[in-house]
Amino acid sequence: MTNVIYILPIILIFVGVGLLFVLMIRLSALLVMPWGAPYVPCKEENRELIRTMIREKKRVLDLGSGDGRVVADLAAENETVHGYEINPFLVWKSRTTLRKAGLSGKTRIFRRNFWNCDLGEYDAVCVYGISYMMERLEKKLLSELPAGATVVSVGFRFPNWQPVRNEGAVWLYEKG
Ligand SMILES: C[S@@+](CC[C@H](N)C(=O)[O-])C[C@H]1O[C@@H](n2cnc3c(N)ncnc32)[C@H](O)[C@@H]1O
Structure with missing residues:
Protein backbone atom coordinates (compact mmCIF):
# COMPACT_ATOMS: atom_id res chain seq x y z
CA MET A 1 0.00 0.00 0.00
CA VAL A 32 1.95 26.98 -39.00
CA MET A 33 -1.28 27.99 -40.79
CA PRO A 34 -0.47 31.74 -41.00
CA TRP A 35 2.62 30.77 -43.08
CA GLY A 36 1.26 27.83 -45.10
CA ALA A 37 -0.55 24.50 -45.05
CA PRO A 38 -0.97 22.48 -41.86
CA TYR A 39 0.64 19.04 -41.82
CA VAL A 40 -1.35 16.54 -43.88
CA PRO A 41 0.70 13.69 -45.36
CA CYS A 42 0.56 13.15 -49.10
CA LYS A 43 -1.61 10.21 -50.25
CA GLU A 44 0.11 7.21 -51.83
CA GLU A 45 -1.53 7.77 -55.26
CA ASN A 46 -0.28 11.39 -55.33
CA ARG A 47 3.20 10.33 -54.24
CA GLU A 48 3.27 7.95 -57.19
CA LEU A 49 2.34 10.81 -59.55
CA ILE A 50 5.03 13.08 -58.06
CA ARG A 51 7.58 10.31 -58.61
CA THR A 52 6.64 10.08 -62.30
CA MET A 53 6.63 13.87 -62.82
CA ILE A 54 9.97 14.70 -61.12
CA ARG A 55 12.80 12.51 -62.42
CA GLU A 56 16.47 12.89 -63.28
CA LYS A 57 16.73 16.39 -61.81
CA LYS A 58 19.84 17.84 -60.19
CA ARG A 59 18.38 19.77 -57.25
CA VAL A 60 14.85 19.07 -56.07
CA LEU A 61 13.00 20.81 -53.23
CA ASP A 62 9.91 19.74 -51.28
CA LEU A 63 8.42 23.01 -49.98
CA GLY A 64 6.98 22.11 -46.59
CA SER A 65 8.46 18.63 -46.41
CA GLY A 66 6.41 17.25 -43.49
CA ASP A 67 7.68 13.86 -42.29
CA GLY A 68 10.04 13.54 -45.29
CA ARG A 69 8.16 10.82 -47.16
CA VAL A 70 8.14 12.77 -50.46
CA VAL A 71 11.82 13.69 -50.04
CA ALA A 72 12.60 9.98 -49.58
CA ASP A 73 10.56 9.04 -52.69
CA LEU A 74 12.28 11.66 -54.84
CA ALA A 75 15.75 10.63 -53.68
CA ALA A 76 15.42 7.41 -55.69
CA GLU A 77 15.34 9.11 -59.13
CA ASN A 78 17.02 12.48 -58.59
CA GLU A 79 20.52 13.67 -57.70
CA THR A 80 19.95 15.81 -54.58
CA VAL A 81 16.70 16.39 -52.71
CA HIS A 82 16.11 19.04 -50.06
CA GLY A 83 13.12 19.67 -47.80
CA TYR A 84 12.23 23.00 -46.17
CA GLU A 85 10.06 22.51 -43.10
CA ILE A 86 8.99 25.08 -40.51
CA ASN A 87 7.78 22.66 -37.81
CA PRO A 88 10.71 21.51 -35.61
CA PHE A 89 9.02 18.22 -34.64
CA LEU A 90 8.63 17.26 -38.30
CA VAL A 91 12.20 18.36 -39.04
CA TRP A 92 13.44 16.02 -36.33
CA LYS A 93 11.15 13.17 -37.45
CA SER A 94 12.07 13.44 -41.13
CA ARG A 95 15.81 13.67 -40.45
CA THR A 96 15.58 10.52 -38.32
CA THR A 97 13.57 8.65 -40.99
CA LEU A 98 15.93 9.65 -43.79
CA ARG A 99 19.01 8.70 -41.76
CA LYS A 100 17.53 5.27 -40.95
CA ALA A 101 16.71 4.78 -44.64
CA GLY A 102 20.36 5.45 -45.52
CA LEU A 103 19.43 8.59 -47.49
CA SER A 104 21.38 11.21 -45.51
CA GLY A 105 23.96 11.49 -48.33
CA LYS A 106 21.62 12.74 -51.03
CA THR A 107 18.89 14.40 -48.96
CA ARG A 108 18.84 17.27 -46.50
CA ILE A 109 16.08 18.78 -44.37
CA PHE A 110 16.35 22.45 -43.40
CA ARG A 111 14.31 24.04 -40.65
CA ARG A 112 13.19 27.05 -42.67
CA ASN A 113 10.24 29.25 -43.49
CA PHE A 114 10.24 28.94 -47.27
CA TRP A 115 8.86 32.48 -47.73
CA ASN A 116 12.21 33.80 -46.48
CA CYS A 117 14.37 31.72 -48.85
CA ASP A 118 15.50 32.23 -52.42
CA LEU A 119 14.61 29.14 -54.47
CA GLY A 120 16.82 29.94 -57.46
CA GLU A 121 19.13 26.92 -56.99
CA TYR A 122 16.38 24.31 -57.65
CA ASP A 123 15.44 22.85 -61.02
CA ALA A 124 12.36 21.08 -59.60
CA VAL A 125 10.01 21.97 -56.75
CA CYS A 126 7.16 20.04 -55.27
CA VAL A 127 4.52 21.53 -52.95
CA TYR A 128 1.41 20.33 -51.13
CA GLY A 129 0.04 23.68 -50.06
CA ILE A 130 -3.28 25.30 -49.27
CA SER A 131 -5.63 27.54 -51.32
CA TYR A 132 -4.78 30.91 -49.73
CA MET A 133 -1.03 30.65 -50.37
CA MET A 134 -1.13 29.65 -54.04
CA GLU A 135 -1.23 33.10 -55.64
CA ARG A 136 1.70 34.39 -53.57
CA LEU A 137 3.67 31.18 -54.18
CA GLU A 138 3.02 31.33 -57.92
CA LYS A 139 4.63 34.80 -58.05
CA LYS A 140 7.58 33.67 -55.90
CA LEU A 141 8.29 30.57 -58.02
CA LEU A 142 7.98 32.44 -61.32
CA SER A 143 10.34 35.17 -60.17
CA GLU A 144 12.99 32.95 -58.50
CA LEU A 145 13.19 29.59 -60.32
CA PRO A 146 15.51 29.20 -63.32
CA ALA A 147 14.03 28.83 -66.83
CA GLY A 148 13.00 25.24 -67.55
CA ALA A 149 12.30 24.41 -63.89
CA THR A 150 9.56 21.92 -63.11
CA VAL A 151 6.94 22.50 -60.41
CA VAL A 152 4.48 19.92 -59.12
CA SER A 153 1.58 21.06 -56.97
CA VAL A 154 -0.57 18.64 -54.97
CA GLY A 155 -4.10 19.48 -53.82
CA PHE A 156 -4.28 23.01 -55.23
CA ARG A 157 -3.46 24.56 -58.60
CA PHE A 158 -1.90 27.95 -59.20
CA PRO A 159 -4.51 30.56 -60.12
CA ASN A 160 -2.85 32.02 -63.26
CA TRP A 161 -0.08 29.63 -64.37
CA GLN A 162 -1.22 27.07 -66.99
CA PRO A 163 -0.26 23.47 -66.10
CA VAL A 164 1.32 21.26 -68.77
CA ARG A 165 -0.26 18.15 -67.23
CA ASN A 166 -2.95 17.34 -64.68
CA GLU A 167 -3.78 13.99 -63.06
CA GLY A 168 -6.47 14.11 -60.36
CA ALA A 169 -5.25 16.49 -57.65
CA VAL A 170 -1.71 16.81 -59.02
CA TRP A 171 -0.63 19.56 -61.46
CA LEU A 172 2.64 19.76 -63.37
CA TYR A 173 4.05 23.16 -64.42
CA GLU A 174 7.10 24.17 -66.42
CA LYS A 175 8.68 27.57 -66.19
CA GLY A 176 9.28 28.94 -69.71
C1 LIG B 1 0.23 19.54 -46.46
S1 LIG B 1 1.78 19.27 -45.57
C2 LIG B 1 2.71 18.41 -46.82
C3 LIG B 1 3.82 17.54 -46.23
C4 LIG B 1 4.65 16.77 -47.25
N1 LIG B 1 5.18 17.61 -48.29
C5 LIG B 1 3.83 15.68 -47.90
O1 LIG B 1 3.39 15.88 -49.04
O2 LIG B 1 3.60 14.63 -47.24
C6 LIG B 1 2.46 20.93 -45.59
C7 LIG B 1 3.74 21.08 -44.79
O3 LIG B 1 4.28 22.38 -44.98
C8 LIG B 1 4.81 22.87 -43.76
N2 LIG B 1 4.83 24.34 -43.87
C9 LIG B 1 3.77 25.18 -43.87
N3 LIG B 1 4.17 26.45 -44.03
C10 LIG B 1 5.53 26.41 -44.17
C11 LIG B 1 6.51 27.43 -44.39
N4 LIG B 1 6.18 28.72 -44.52
N5 LIG B 1 7.82 27.05 -44.48
C12 LIG B 1 8.17 25.72 -44.36
N6 LIG B 1 7.27 24.73 -44.14
C13 LIG B 1 5.96 25.07 -44.06
C14 LIG B 1 3.88 22.31 -42.71
O4 LIG B 1 4.47 22.26 -41.43
C15 LIG B 1 3.56 20.92 -43.28
O5 LIG B 1 4.46 19.96 -42.81
Whole structure:
Protein backbone atom coordinates (compact mmCIF):
# COMPACT_ATOMS: atom_id res chain seq x y z
CA MET A 1 0.00 0.00 0.00
CA THR A 2 2.83 2.44 0.91
CA ASN A 3 4.49 1.57 -2.44
CA VAL A 4 1.31 2.47 -4.34
CA ILE A 5 1.16 5.87 -2.63
CA TYR A 6 4.69 6.64 -3.91
CA ILE A 7 4.41 5.05 -7.37
CA LEU A 8 0.97 6.40 -8.40
CA PRO A 9 1.99 10.10 -8.56
CA ILE A 10 5.10 9.17 -10.58
CA ILE A 11 2.98 7.21 -13.08
CA LEU A 12 0.51 10.10 -13.31
CA ILE A 13 3.35 12.57 -13.97
CA PHE A 14 4.74 10.36 -16.78
CA VAL A 15 1.27 9.96 -18.36
CA GLY A 16 0.65 13.73 -18.04
CA VAL A 17 3.99 14.63 -19.66
CA GLY A 18 3.33 12.09 -22.45
CA LEU A 19 -0.13 13.53 -23.15
CA LEU A 20 1.25 17.09 -23.12
CA PHE A 21 3.92 16.07 -25.63
CA VAL A 22 1.34 14.52 -27.98
CA LEU A 23 -0.86 17.63 -27.65
CA MET A 24 2.11 19.90 -28.47
CA ILE A 25 2.89 17.87 -31.59
CA ARG A 26 -0.76 18.01 -32.73
CA LEU A 27 -0.97 21.75 -32.04
CA SER A 28 2.31 22.50 -33.78
CA ALA A 29 0.87 21.02 -37.01
CA LEU A 30 -1.89 23.67 -36.93
CA LEU A 31 0.17 26.62 -35.64
CA VAL A 32 1.95 26.98 -39.00
CA MET A 33 -1.28 27.99 -40.79
CA PRO A 34 -0.47 31.74 -41.00
CA TRP A 35 2.62 30.77 -43.08
CA GLY A 36 1.26 27.83 -45.10
CA ALA A 37 -0.55 24.50 -45.05
CA PRO A 38 -0.97 22.48 -41.86
CA TYR A 39 0.64 19.04 -41.82
CA VAL A 40 -1.35 16.54 -43.88
CA PRO A 41 0.70 13.69 -45.36
CA CYS A 42 0.56 13.15 -49.10
CA LYS A 43 -1.61 10.21 -50.25
CA GLU A 44 0.11 7.21 -51.83
CA GLU A 45 -1.53 7.77 -55.26
CA ASN A 46 -0.28 11.39 -55.33
CA ARG A 47 3.20 10.33 -54.24
CA GLU A 48 3.27 7.95 -57.19
CA LEU A 49 2.34 10.81 -59.55
CA ILE A 50 5.03 13.08 -58.06
CA ARG A 51 7.58 10.31 -58.61
CA THR A 52 6.64 10.08 -62.30
CA MET A 53 6.63 13.87 -62.82
CA ILE A 54 9.97 14.70 -61.12
CA ARG A 55 12.80 12.51 -62.42
CA GLU A 56 16.47 12.89 -63.28
CA LYS A 57 16.73 16.39 -61.81
CA LYS A 58 19.84 17.84 -60.19
CA ARG A 59 18.38 19.77 -57.25
CA VAL A 60 14.85 19.07 -56.07
CA LEU A 61 13.00 20.81 -53.23
CA ASP A 62 9.91 19.74 -51.28
CA LEU A 63 8.42 23.01 -49.98
CA GLY A 64 6.98 22.11 -46.59
CA SER A 65 8.46 18.63 -46.41
CA GLY A 66 6.41 17.25 -43.49
CA ASP A 67 7.68 13.86 -42.29
CA GLY A 68 10.04 13.54 -45.29
CA ARG A 69 8.16 10.82 -47.16
CA VAL A 70 8.14 12.77 -50.46
CA VAL A 71 11.82 13.69 -50.04
CA ALA A 72 12.60 9.98 -49.58
CA ASP A 73 10.56 9.04 -52.69
CA LEU A 74 12.28 11.66 -54.84
CA ALA A 75 15.75 10.63 -53.68
CA ALA A 76 15.42 7.41 -55.69
CA GLU A 77 15.34 9.11 -59.13
CA ASN A 78 17.02 12.48 -58.59
CA GLU A 79 20.52 13.67 -57.70
CA THR A 80 19.95 15.81 -54.58
CA VAL A 81 16.70 16.39 -52.71
CA HIS A 82 16.11 19.04 -50.06
CA GLY A 83 13.12 19.67 -47.80
CA TYR A 84 12.23 23.00 -46.17
CA GLU A 85 10.06 22.51 -43.10
CA ILE A 86 8.99 25.08 -40.51
CA ASN A 87 7.78 22.66 -37.81
CA PRO A 88 10.71 21.51 -35.61
CA PHE A 89 9.02 18.22 -34.64
CA LEU A 90 8.63 17.26 -38.30
CA VAL A 91 12.20 18.36 -39.04
CA TRP A 92 13.44 16.02 -36.33
CA LYS A 93 11.15 13.17 -37.45
CA SER A 94 12.07 13.44 -41.13
CA ARG A 95 15.81 13.67 -40.45
CA THR A 96 15.58 10.52 -38.32
CA THR A 97 13.57 8.65 -40.99
CA LEU A 98 15.93 9.65 -43.79
CA ARG A 99 19.01 8.70 -41.76
CA LYS A 100 17.53 5.27 -40.95
CA ALA A 101 16.71 4.78 -44.64
CA GLY A 102 20.36 5.45 -45.52
CA LEU A 103 19.43 8.59 -47.49
CA SER A 104 21.38 11.21 -45.51
CA GLY A 105 23.96 11.49 -48.33
CA LYS A 106 21.62 12.74 -51.03
CA THR A 107 18.89 14.40 -48.96
CA ARG A 108 18.84 17.27 -46.50
CA ILE A 109 16.08 18.78 -44.37
CA PHE A 110 16.35 22.45 -43.40
CA ARG A 111 14.31 24.04 -40.65
CA ARG A 112 13.19 27.05 -42.67
CA ASN A 113 10.24 29.25 -43.49
CA PHE A 114 10.24 28.94 -47.27
CA TRP A 115 8.86 32.48 -47.73
CA ASN A 116 12.21 33.80 -46.48
CA CYS A 117 14.37 31.72 -48.85
CA ASP A 118 15.50 32.23 -52.42
CA LEU A 119 14.61 29.14 -54.47
CA GLY A 120 16.82 29.94 -57.46
CA GLU A 121 19.13 26.92 -56.99
CA TYR A 122 16.38 24.31 -57.65
CA ASP A 123 15.44 22.85 -61.02
CA ALA A 124 12.36 21.08 -59.60
CA VAL A 125 10.01 21.97 -56.75
CA CYS A 126 7.16 20.04 -55.27
CA VAL A 127 4.52 21.53 -52.95
CA TYR A 128 1.41 20.33 -51.13
CA GLY A 129 0.04 23.68 -50.06
CA ILE A 130 -3.28 25.30 -49.27
CA SER A 131 -5.63 27.54 -51.32
CA TYR A 132 -4.78 30.91 -49.73
CA MET A 133 -1.03 30.65 -50.37
CA MET A 134 -1.13 29.65 -54.04
CA GLU A 135 -1.23 33.10 -55.64
CA ARG A 136 1.70 34.39 -53.57
CA LEU A 137 3.67 31.18 -54.18
CA GLU A 138 3.02 31.33 -57.92
CA LYS A 139 4.63 34.80 -58.05
CA LYS A 140 7.58 33.67 -55.90
CA LEU A 141 8.29 30.57 -58.02
CA LEU A 142 7.98 32.44 -61.32
CA SER A 143 10.34 35.17 -60.17
CA GLU A 144 12.99 32.95 -58.50
CA LEU A 145 13.19 29.59 -60.32
CA PRO A 146 15.51 29.20 -63.32
CA ALA A 147 14.03 28.83 -66.83
CA GLY A 148 13.00 25.24 -67.55
CA ALA A 149 12.30 24.41 -63.89
CA THR A 150 9.56 21.92 -63.11
CA VAL A 151 6.94 22.50 -60.41
CA VAL A 152 4.48 19.92 -59.12
CA SER A 153 1.58 21.06 -56.97
CA VAL A 154 -0.57 18.64 -54.97
CA GLY A 155 -4.10 19.48 -53.82
CA PHE A 156 -4.28 23.01 -55.23
CA ARG A 157 -3.46 24.56 -58.60
CA PHE A 158 -1.90 27.95 -59.20
CA PRO A 159 -4.51 30.56 -60.12
CA ASN A 160 -2.85 32.02 -63.26
CA TRP A 161 -0.08 29.63 -64.37
CA GLN A 162 -1.22 27.07 -66.99
CA PRO A 163 -0.26 23.47 -66.10
CA VAL A 164 1.32 21.26 -68.77
CA ARG A 165 -0.26 18.15 -67.23
CA ASN A 166 -2.95 17.34 -64.68
CA GLU A 167 -3.78 13.99 -63.06
CA GLY A 168 -6.47 14.11 -60.36
CA ALA A 169 -5.25 16.49 -57.65
CA VAL A 170 -1.71 16.81 -59.02
CA TRP A 171 -0.63 19.56 -61.46
CA LEU A 172 2.64 19.76 -63.37
CA TYR A 173 4.05 23.16 -64.42
CA GLU A 174 7.10 24.17 -66.42
CA LYS A 175 8.68 27.57 -66.19
CA GLY A 176 9.28 28.94 -69.71
C1 LIG B 1 0.23 19.54 -46.46
S1 LIG B 1 1.78 19.27 -45.57
C2 LIG B 1 2.71 18.41 -46.82
C3 LIG B 1 3.82 17.54 -46.23
C4 LIG B 1 4.65 16.77 -47.25
N1 LIG B 1 5.18 17.61 -48.29
C5 LIG B 1 3.83 15.68 -47.90
O1 LIG B 1 3.39 15.88 -49.04
O2 LIG B 1 3.60 14.63 -47.24
C6 LIG B 1 2.46 20.93 -45.59
C7 LIG B 1 3.74 21.08 -44.79
O3 LIG B 1 4.28 22.38 -44.98
C8 LIG B 1 4.81 22.87 -43.76
N2 LIG B 1 4.83 24.34 -43.87
C9 LIG B 1 3.77 25.18 -43.87
N3 LIG B 1 4.17 26.45 -44.03
C10 LIG B 1 5.53 26.41 -44.17
C11 LIG B 1 6.51 27.43 -44.39
N4 LIG B 1 6.18 28.72 -44.52
N5 LIG B 1 7.82 27.05 -44.48
C12 LIG B 1 8.17 25.72 -44.36
N6 LIG B 1 7.27 24.73 -44.14
C13 LIG B 1 5.96 25.07 -44.06
C14 LIG B 1 3.88 22.31 -42.71
O4 LIG B 1 4.47 22.26 -41.43
C15 LIG B 1 3.56 20.92 -43.28
O5 LIG B 1 4.46 19.96 -42.81
